[in-house]
Amino acid sequence: MTGAFDDLLAANEKYASTFSHSGLTGRAARGLAVVTCMDSRIDPLGLLGLTAGDAKILRNAGARVTDDVLRTLVLAVYLLGVNRVLVMPHTDCRMSKSTDEDVHKLLAEEHGIDTRSLEFQTVPDQPAALRHDITRIKSSPYLPADLVVGGALYDVHSGRLQPIEL
Template structure:
């Protein structure tokens, strides 16, 4: 790695000196998977009262249930002890403030890059997108009917999780 990562390497050296998670296994100790956004304001373990090893954390822009999230959930359920899934988008999300066309145009205008072959999964209606994503997990043929699936919106300004009923 180049000097651009010196701060991270130094932080890791300090972390490794006091590392205490070497006995953790690969299974989710609290049988939970969390699908959330990549937004750096979200601390999924902290806000849910979890610790390392408790849950599988899946992050992407907008906390969307994509094909790759479904693939990962199949592995988490059958190989890693997951029997419940929380889908947790958040307030003040950039993906909820734009359309895919808006994002393509912005990137083209500011960087000269044509990204139209990508689907960004923006969420102009966050509530509807969350409900659709929850239904997508519940009806996915490779996931068991016994899988508990829930959703909630995390408020990045208050730290509160607001459950969504289906």
């Protein structure tokens, strides 16, 4: 693994030389799981005032509560100390600017691949999708009824959170 990753390996050497998190456990010290987007403009720990070990961070395109996110939340709740979940999509998200049909068409035309067997879960109405995803967590038979679940839209231009109520 060299060449294309040399910059990352060099950065890791520097990071490891002052590494100070070896005493952390796998548990979420603040009892928090955050479901957010893979967008590189989002620094979930920084924007929430957290540090390494405080929370479980689950990321995917559009910050959607997929089957895999639910599976991961079950593990986080029962094995890793999570007792609250924040679902946090963001403004200016590529997933909110098109439909699944648009994405399939774009990928076919520009890259020659047929993705129609995939569901991208685009989000033309972010508040509605966020409410749906919060409800999906709250109604899961695998998660405790008293699990605290909230949602907020993160503004990538101001750094502020806007809570979204059910």
